[in-house]
Amino acid sequence: AQSVTQPDIHITVSEGASLELRCNYSYGATPYLFWYVQSPGQGLQLLLKYFSGDTLVQGIKGFEAEFKRSQSSFNLRKPSVHWSDAAEYFCAVGAATGRRALTFGSGTRLQVQP
Amino acid sequence: DTAVSQTPKYLVTQMGNDKSIKCEQNLGHDTMYWYKQDSKKFLKIMFSYNNKELIINETVPNRFSPKSPDKAHLNLHINSLELGDSAVYFCASSQEGYEQFFGPGTRLTVL
Numbered sequence: 634a635q636s637v638t639q640p641d642i643h644i645t646v647s648e649g650a651s652l653e654l655r656c657n658y659s660y661g662a663t664p665y666l667f668w669y670v671q672s673p674g675q676g677l678q679l680l681l682k683y684f685s686g687d688t689l690v691q692g693i694k695g696f697e698a699e700f701k702r703s704q705s706s707f708n709l710r711k712p713s714v715h716w717s718d719a720a721e722y723f724c725a726v727g728a729a730t731g732r733r734a735l736t737f738g739s740g741t742r743l744q745v746q747p
Numbered sequence: 748d749t750a751v752s753q754t755p756k757y758l759v760t761q762m763g764n765d766k767s768i769k770c771e772q773n774l775g776h777d778t779m780y781w782y783k784q785d786s787k788k789f790l791k792i793m794f795s796y797n798n799k800e801l802i803i804n805e806t807v808p809n810r811f812s813p814k815s816p817d818k819a820h821l822n823l824h825i826n827s828l829e830l831g832d833s834a835v836y837f838c839a840s841s842q843e844g845y846e847q848f849f850g851p852g853t854r855l856t857v858l
Contacts, residue, residue, distance in 0.1 A: 665845070667846060667847075669849075671788075675851065675852075676837060676849045676850055676851040677790075677837065677839075677849040678849075679846050679847075679848070682845075682846050684845070721788060723790065727847075733778055733795060733802070733803075733843070734780060734792035734795050734803050735790075735792070735847060736792075737789070737790040737791075739787075739788070739789055740788050740789075
């Protein structure tokens with residue numbers, strides 16, 4: 634069965650500092666990987682996705698993520714965090730066919746200090 | 748031109764009542780989903796429909812029944828509501844297995 638682990642429940646960074654959110658997955662085949670962001674009281678917005686090809690993917694709002702098959706990881710990074718980045722971040726794994734539902738990690742809450 | 752919309756956004760009701768949440772997508776996607784987000788923010792799939800056909804039905808009480816009148820709509824009906832049903836319910840859609848687009852969520856509170 635597929636699973637996603639986000640080991641950091643809560644992270645606090647200073648505005649302007651770099652950010653890395655960790656995500657490890659377990660999946661039997663090549664996964665489809667996603668990062669979503671949820672602001673308080675809001676729905677989920679897709680930040681970026683990996684299906685195949687280049688293992689470094691660029692997303693919206695200056696985020697990027699790197700797929701490392703050997704480490705079963707898909708960590709999210711941003712070189713300089715803005716106060717508006719404070720939110721809950723979810724990593725998810727899915728499949729192209731068959732069971733298409735996403736399996737989500739438990740989320741990482743990001744706080745940004747001024 | 749909202750891509751995935753849900754109504755209502757908030758739903759407060761008494762235990763034992765029956766309620767429905769509606770979802771519509773205008774993206775032309777072939778697959779729609781219902782997810783439940785609990786109080787700890789954990790998201791879990793409940794149901795998935797592909798071209799109006801149920802393809803995923805997780806271990807969800809029989810009190811929950813999805814209905815898809817057409818490809819663009821997926822409604823969730825809940826009978827005999829219980830306190831534990833309180834959560835945020837998200838509808839989503841995708842084309843095949845590609846990225847899913849989520850609605851704004853429906854916060855259900857059962858008193």
